[in-house]
Structure formats: C-alpha cells, structure tokens
Amino acid sequence: YLSNTSTLSTKMAKSFPEEVLEHVFSFITSDSDRNAVSLVCKSWYEIERWCRKRVFVGNCYAVSPRILTRRFPEVRSVEIKGKPHFADFNLVPEGWGGCVYPWISAMAGAYPWLEEIRLKRMVVSDEALELISTSFCNFKVLVLSSCEGFSTDGLASIAANCRELRVLDLRESEVDDLSGHWLSHFPDTWTSLVSLNIACLGSEVSFSALERLVARSPNLRTLRLNRAVSLEKLHNLLCRAPQLVEFGTGAYSSELRPDVFSNLAGAFSGCKQLKGLSGFWDVVPAYLPAIYLTCSGLTSLNLSYATIQSPDLVKLVSQCHNLQRLWVLDYIEDIGLDALAASCKHLQELRVFPSDPYVVDPNVSLTERGLVAVSEGCPKLQSVLYFCRQMSNAALVAIARNRPNLVCFRLCIIEPRAPDYLTLEPLDAGFGAIVEHCKELRRLSLSGLLTDRVFEYIGTRGRKLEMLSIAFAGESDLGLHHVLSGCESLRKLEIRDCPFGDKALLANAAKLETMRSLWMSSCSVSFGACKLLGQKLPRLNVEVIDERGSPDSRPESCPVEKLYIYRTVAGPRVDMPPFVWTIDEDAALRV
Amino acid sequence: MELQLGLALPSVPLSKGFDLNSCGYEAKEVLGGFDSILDCNVEKSSEEKKRSFDEAFDVQSVQVPETLPLLVWNQQTEHNYPENSSSSITRSDEEEEEDGIIGWPPIKYQRKKLCHGSLIRDANCWTVGNGESGGGGDGGHSRRSNSTYVKVKMEGVTIARKVDLSLHHSYQTLTHTLVGMFGRCQEDVKAYKLTYQDNDGDWLLAGDVPWGTFIRSVQRLNVLNNGG
Numbered sequence: 001y002l003s004n005t006s007t008l009s010t011k012m013a014k015s016f017p018e019e020v021l022e023h024v025f026s027f028i029t030s031d032s033d034r035n036a037v038s039l040v041c042k043s044w045y046e047i048e049r050w051c052r053k054r055v056f057v058g059n060c061y062a063v064s065p066r067i068l069t070r071r072f073p074e075v076r077s078v079e080i081k082g083k084p085h086f087a088d089f090n091l092v093p094e095g096w097g098g099c100v101y102p103w104i105s106a107m108a109g110a111y112p113w114l115e116e117i118r119l120k121r122m123v124v125s126d127e128a129l130e131l132i133s134t135s136f137c138n139f140k141v142l143v144l145s146s147c148e149g150f151s152t153d154g155l156a157s158i159a160a161n162c163r164e165l166r167v168l169d170l171r172e173s174e175v176d177d178l179s180g181h182w183l184s185h186f187p188d189t190w191t192s193l194v195s196l197n198i199a200c201l202g203s204e205v206s207f208s209a210l211e212r213l214v215a216r217s218p219n220l221r222t223l224r225l226n227r228a229v230s231l232e233k234l235h236n237l238l239c240r241a242p243q244l245v246e247f248g249t250g251a252y253s254s255e256l257r258p259d260v261f262s263n264l265a266g267a268f269s270g271c272k273q274l275k276g277l278s279g280f281w282d283v284v285p286a287y288l289p290a291i292y293l294t295c296s297g298l299t300s301l302n303l304s305y306a307t308i309q310s311p312d313l314v315k316l317v318s319q320c321h322n323l324q325r326l327w328v329l330d331y332i333e334d335i336g337l338d339a340l341a342a343s344c345k346h347l348q349e350l351r352v353f354p355s356d357p358y359v360v361d362p363n364v365s366l367t368e369r370g371l372v373a374v375s376e377g378c379p380k381l382q383s384v385l386y387f388c389r390q391m392s393n394a395a396l397v398a399i400a401r402n403r404p405n406l407v408c409f410r411l412c413i414i415e416p417r418a419p420d421y422l423t424l425e426p427l428d429a430g431f432g433a434i435v436e437h438c439k440e441l442r443r444l445s446l447s448g449l450l451t452d453r454v455f456e457y458i459g460t461r462g463r464k465l466e467m468l469s470i471a472f473a474g475e476s477d478l479g480l481h482h483v484l485s486g487c488e489s490l491r492k493l494e495i496r497d498c499p500f501g502d503k504a505l506l507a508n509a510a511k512l513e514t515m516r517s518l519w520m521s522s523c524s525v526s527f528g529a530c531k532l533l534g535q536k537l538p539r540l541n542v543e544v545i546d547e548r549g550s551p552d553s554r555p556e557s558c559p560v561e562k563l564y565i566y567r568t569v570a571g572p573r574v575d576m577p578p579f580v581w582t583i584d585e586d587a588a589l590r591v
Numbered sequence: 592m593e594l595q596l597g598l599a600l601p602s603v604p605l606s607k608g609f610d611l612n613s614c615g616y617e618a619k620e621v622l623g624g625f626d627s628i629l630d631c632n633v634e635k636s637s638e639e640k641k642r643s644f645d646e647a648f649d650v651q652s653v654q655v656p657e658t659l660p661l662l663v664w665n666q667q668t669e670h671n672y673p674e675n676s677s678s679s680i681t682r683s684d685e686e687e688e689e690d691g692i693i694g695w696p697p698i699k700y701q702r703k704k705l706c707h708g709s710l711i712r713d714a715n716c717w718t719v720g721n722g723e724s725g726g727g728g729d730g731g732h733s734r735r736s737n738s739t740y741v742k743v744k745m746e747g748v749t750i751a752r753k754v755d756l757s758l759h760h761s762y763q764t765l766t767h768t769l770v771g772m773f774g775r776c777q778e779d780v781k782a783y784k785l786t787y788q789d790n791d792g793d794w795l796l797a798g799d800v801p802w803g804t805f806i807r808s809v810q811r812l813n814v815l816n817n818g819g
Binding site for chain 1: 692693694695696697698699700701702703749750751752753774
C-alpha cells in the first residue's frame with residue numbers, strides 16, 4: 001500500500017528502478033488513485049506525470065491548457081467539461097464561455113499523438129474541429145456531448161482527415177446543419193469506425209453515402225441515426241451491419257406495408273448481438289413487433305422520444321427480461337411501471353420524462369405509485385430520474401426502504417413547491433428518508449415543498465453525496481448552511497430560486513475550495529458578498545452573471561442574478577463576455 | 592510549479608490576511624465581521640429564524656474541511672487569448688422560447704421540441720400561481736408569470752441577447768432598450784431598424800402591425816443598421 005513516511009518512500013525510490021514503477025503505475029487507472037500516487041514523493045510525482053495517458057478536466061476554467069500540457073507531456077486521451085449543468089435548461093446566457101479552441105491549440109503543439117477528445121457542454125467551432133482533424137495523425141475518438149458552435153462543415157473535416165477515426169459521437173449537440181454531404185467526406189476505403197452517433201442532426205444525410213459507409217466499416221458496433229432516416233430503408237443498413245451492438249433508428253413511422261414490415265423484422269432478427277436500441281421518433285405502433293425478436297437480448301432501451309401509449313409500451317417492455325436501462329416517456333403510466341417491475345428484474349436505471357411538461361393538470365396517469373412499484377420489484381435499481389405531478393412522504397419513505405442501494409435519485413415534481421399531496425406537508429421527511437437509507441447516494445435532485453429541515457437531513461446524512469440540485473426550496477440561510485457545513489463529499493452544488501443569501505455562503509466560504517463548483521441563480525446573494533468572496537479566496541473564481549448591466553451601478557446589497565463560483569489554479573478568466581464580472585484580489589471589478 | 596513534499600497532507604497556504612481553515616475561527620466571529628462590511632440584506636423570514644441560526648453557530652465552531660491541493664500553483668496567471676470566435680450558431684427555428692419560469696421543468700431543449708407540435712406560446716408556458724409560495728419568504732425570485740423572453744441579435748455583434756417583451760408596450764421603448772442593451776448610444780435609435788421573425792418563420796419589419804399582433808407572433812428579433 002502507498003505509504004507516506006519519507007524514509008520508506010526514499011527507500012522505494014532507490015530500490016525500484018523507474019521502469020518498474022512506471023509499469024506498476026500503468027495498472028493504476030483511476031484519476032484519484034493517480035493523483036494520490038503523485039503526492040507520495042518527488043520522484044513518484046515525476047514518474048507518474050510522464051506516464052499519465054488520460055486526463056479528466058471537470059471544469060475547463062479550473063486549469064489552463066498550458067498547466068495541463070506542462071505537467072503531463074504524454075497524454076493520449078483528454079476529457080473536458082465546460083458550462084455548468086444548468087446551461088442545459090437555458091440558465092446560462094449565450095456567449096458565457098467554454099470555448100474549446102485554446103485547448104485544441106495548446107494540445108496541437110504538445111500532444112501530436114493525442115487519440116481521444118471528449119467534450120461536454122463546450123463551444124466547439126468549425127476551426128477547432130478542423131484543427132483537431134489536422135493536428136493528430138492518430139486521432140481515434142471524438143465525443144461531443146451537449147456541445148454547440150459547429151456546423152456540418154466541421155464534421156466534414158473530421159470525416160476527411162481522421163484516417164484512424166473509431167468514434168464520432170455527437171450526442172445531443174447543437175449542430176448548424178448546413179447539409180448532409182459531410183458524410184461523403186469519409187475516405188472511400190475501409191474505415192475503422194466503431195461508433196457513429198448522428199442522432200442530433202436535423203437534416204437528411206445522403207442515404208446512399210450512409211449505406212456505403214456502413215458497408216465499408218466492418219468494425220461498426222454502434223450506429224445511431226437521426227430522425228430524417230426513414231423506416232423503409234432501415235433494413236438496408238441493418239443487413240449490412242449485423243454485428244451491431246447498439247442501434248438507434250430514425251423516425252419509426254411509415255405507411256403500413258407488409259413488405260416494409262417483413263424486411264424490417266428480418267433485418268432486426270439478423271442482428272444477433274444487439275443489446276441497445278434508441279431513436280423511435282414518431283412511432284407507429286404497428287411496426288413495433290418488428291423488434292420483438294431482439295427484446296430478450298436488450299439491456300438498454302431508449303424510448304424517450306416514442307409517443308406511444310401505455311399498452312404498446314407494456315407489450316414491448318415486458319419482453320425485455322434482461323433490461324438494465326430504460327428511458328421512457330410518462331405515457332408508460334403507473335400501469336406500465338407495474339409491468340416493468342414484474343418483468344425486468346435486472347433493471348438498474350430508470351428515467352421517465354414528461355410528455356407534456358407545461359400544463360398543470362396531468363395528461364397521463366403517472367403518479368408516485370409507479371415509482372414505488374419499480375422500487376419494490378427491481379432489486380438492482382440504482383439510478384432514477386422521474387418527472388411526475390404528485391408525490392407523498394409515504395411514497396418516498398417506501399422507495400428509500402425498498403432501495404437502499406440507490407446511487408442517483410432525481411425527482412422532479414413538475415409544479416414548484418408542491419407539497420405532499422396526501423397530507424399537504426412539506427416533503428422533508430420523504431427526502432430525509434432517502435438520504436438516511438441510501439447510504440451510497442452520490443447524486444440527488446430535490447423538488448416539491450421543502451423547508452430548511454430537509455437540508456439538515458441532507459447535510460448530516462448525505463455523506464457520499466457529490467452532486468446536489470435544489471430548486472424553489474428552503475426558507476432561509478440555515479438551509480444552505482446545513483448543506484455547506486455537512487456533505488463531506490460534495491463536489492457540485494446547483495441552486496435556483498431559493499431564499500439563500502450571504503450569511504451561509506460567507507460562513508462556509510472555505511468549503512467552496514473543496515468543491516468543483518457552486519451555481520446559484522435567482523437567490524439572494526448580494527454583490528457585496530460576492531466581492532468579499534472573490535477578494536478573500538483567491539483560489540476561487542467568483543463570477544457574477546448579470547444581464548442588467550454592471551453590478552457597480554446598483555447598491556452592493558442588491559442581489560445578483562446569477563452566481564457561479566469554482567475553484568481554479570488558472571486565475572481569473574480572460575474571455576469573459578460583457579455580462580460576466582469577476583472580482584480579483586484588489587476587489588476590482590473585472591469584466 | 593512546485594510540489595510540496597508532505598509527510599502529512601499539505602497545509603493550506605494562507606490567503607492574504609484571511610484564512611478560514613486555521614486560527615480555529617468561529618462562524619459567529621466571521622458573521623460579526625461581515626455584518627459591518629456589508630449592508631446585510633436580511634429578509635424577514637431569516638429574521639424570524641435568526642435565533643435558531645445563531646444557536647447553531649454558537650454551539651461549536653463550524654467544522655471546515657481542509658482543502659487538499661493537488662498542485663501548488665504560483666500566482667502568475669497564464670494569459671490565454673480568447674478564441675477568435677466564429678459567429679455564434681443560432682439555434683434551429685424550432686427552438687421554443689420559454690414563457691413563465693425559464694428552465695422549468697428542467698428538460699433539455701431536444702425533448703421540449705417533442706412536447707407540442709405547434710409553437711403556441713401559451714401552451715408552452717409554465718406559470719406559477721399567485722399566493723403559492725410555500726415555506727418562508729416569497730423571496731420574489733420567480734419571474735413574473737407572463738414574462739416573455741425572445742432572442743435578439745444585432746448586426747455585427749456576435750453575442751445574442753434576450754429581452755423580456757412583457758416589459759414593453761410600444762415599438763419605441765423596445766427599440767430604445769435593445770439599442771442600449773448592445774451598448775449603443777440611445778440617441779442613435781434612428782440609425783437602426785428592427786426586424787422580427789414571426790411564427791410562420793418569415794422575417795418582417797417591426798412596426799407594420801399593431802403591437803398586440805406583434806407580441807403574439809414574434810419569435811425572435813434582429814436589429815439591423817439602417818444603412819439603406
């Protein structure tokens with residue numbers, strides 16, 4: 001085991017040649033273990049940094065490209081995250097930041113052998129994509145998750161220049177879809193493609209180009225098409241790629257024609273390795289039986305775009321006895337979740353999305369009962385995302401008792417501040433039971449009517465909690481204080497529309513240096529408090545995001561619109577847009 | 592870049608004159624100091640809770656976890672030049688602008704597109720009922736229920752903005768505000784013309800239809816130079 005005593009480490013350093021240590025370190029893959037190794041002694045730090053191949057940057061502004069490339073000269077794989085999570089819900093104004101170009105530019109010089117780039121919530125320009133495609137001769141993996149800022153022209157450069165490309169995954173990115181021709185830029189020879197995900201693209205790609213690409217990609221295991229690919233042609237692709245493990249359809253609708261159906265069913269049954277299905281826009285239920293033969297092998301099913309009713313969903317899901325992950329719309333209803341609980345005993349992850357999130361009255365019969373049923377019937381359930389319109393403390397307590405193995409619990413009761421619908425009380429006790437029983441809980445999202453008390457439970461019981469999302473909850477600073485003074489493992493805290501102000505934040509300021517980031521919007525944190533934090537804690541960037549103009553034009557006691565605080569070794573940003581202010585050590589307001 | 596050779600976890604370097612980890616500080620002291628610096632904006636609800644809040648702090652000093660620096664950095668900041676940004680990509684026309692509470696319920700925009708075939712504004716609105724505030728203090732944090740934000744671009748400016756149309760009742764105040772929002776001199780309003788995209792996707796010159804009609808159909812705005 002790694003020892004901290006200097007005599008032992010000196011001995012080890014002298015007795016083991018570097019090559020041996022390097023070989024040992026190559027078995028250590030987790031980032032936290034690698035970080036621990038680098039702290040043992042100076043020589044271990046040096047050896048470790050020279051052989052680290054994979055780096056994860058959880059916040060692109062926490063460290064600079066230069067620091068990264070200087071410390072780790074031999075990196076082959078990089079993962080970088082940009083905007084805060086609430087950017088997914090339009091809470092981060094456009095132009096805030098998260099541009100990847102400076103990173104690509106630095107890595108182009110420092111890492112000619114770079115193979116993998118994974119980005120999340122970053123702004124990626126066509127220039128950045130082109131630079132990637134021409135800088136790394138061995139480039140293999142590009143994953144752009146919830147990114148934006150690029151067009152199909154950028155994709156064309158990647159397709160044309162990255163001869164070793166294995167993965168091109170555009171998951172949920174926003175792409176300026178100029179045309180479908182970019183796909184034709186893949187070379188005419190055999191490709192090494194293993195995974196292609198273009199589900200987010202709006203416009204049509206040339207089907208023949210797609211077909212030919214699939215035909216010359218013998219290693220293809222994952223193919224996720226976009227909505228524009230029609231159902232009638234799907235069998236052509238599937239027949240050329242019977243080795244597929246994960247497949248995403250396009251629009252799953254067509255006129256009812258027996259030849260189309262039989263082609264489709266035949267093609268699906270030919271894919272003996274299929275484990276995951278997705279897509280299913282615009283589903284015509286009559287075509288669903290075409291996939292029935294694949295159901296027993298499926299471990300992952302994403303029906304979250306499938307606007308079909310409960311009976312059809314039940315027929316499908318109850319055949320998927322090996323299902324581990326299900327994403328579905330609330331059309332499944334309580335009755336469908338009962339069937340799920342009865343049929344899918346290996347279920348680990350359930351996400352239920354709202355079909356009609358903007359109306360007050362329920363359009364489907366999905367309540368807390370469905371979730372309770374799944375928690376009872378699925379012993380391996382560990383991850384839940386559930387949108388519903390009513391919840392009770394009793395249900396939450398039942399869920400907590402049924403499933404102490406929950407790791408991720410995100411509940412969204414659609415109406416803000418909705419109480420326990422049976423007792424009209426706050427849901428403090430229910431969520432308290434969740435953190436009490438689920439001792440391995442790492443991620444929690446709260447909703448409904450909540451007082452400060454729930455935060456006391458979370459602060460004291462949520463010992464492994466790493467990410468907490470709070471909206472329209474709490475009564476006073478005491479709530480925030482409970483969280484910040486407890487929650488030993490907290491890394492990310494995001495809060496909107498809560499009556500939390502200066503006191504709790506200032507009293508627990510040091511906690512912020514132990515976390516990746518804190519987001520607070522529409523709360524009561526004053527500009528004066530932000531200034532103080534920025535001044536006193538130089539290792540934090542305190543960003544005030546306010547579209548009303550400079551905070552100096554208002555009294556210091558005036559609350560800021562949005563606040564984003566994160567620890568950093570890179571100092572203040574230099575790429576801030578006009579509506580973001582940061583405070584440096586001189587308490588000078590920087591734009 | 593220096594590495595600290597530590598037998599134990601490295602101690603946190605002191606920030607200039609203010610360190611929350613060492614010195615066994617007590618939160619109450621901290622609060623006392625802050626009260627004098629800040630004009631504390633104490634809400635009514637937290638006043639009522641004040642006693643229990645102070646009690647919580649009085650009992651024991653707050654346990655503040657020590658930070659573990661993986662790197663000890665020097666204070667020189669690395670200057671990164673901002674990206675020569677390409678034009679910001681505007682979202683596809685199918686993006687629905689939100690009324691009511693922005694970003695609630697928390698679903699990504701790709702899923703929002705699924706929910707309603709049409710772009711009827713009222714149907715996509717999550718509004719908070721009046722008098723619904725549970726817990727203490729209305730806080731005044733939720734946006735007014737009829738607020739209407741639309742995206743605005745100005746010719747020659749990369750970054751788009753958003754404007755709350757419900758704050759305006761005439762083309763004049765709207766144009767004034769938009770010009771000011773982009774940092775232009777508001778006396779030069781005549782140098783700009785305002786166009787908008789209606790819910791058929793057509794771009795029209797603002798001002799031709801009555802304000803009420805405009806408000807119901809506007810999806811996004813463009814401020815152009817009136818160069819002729």
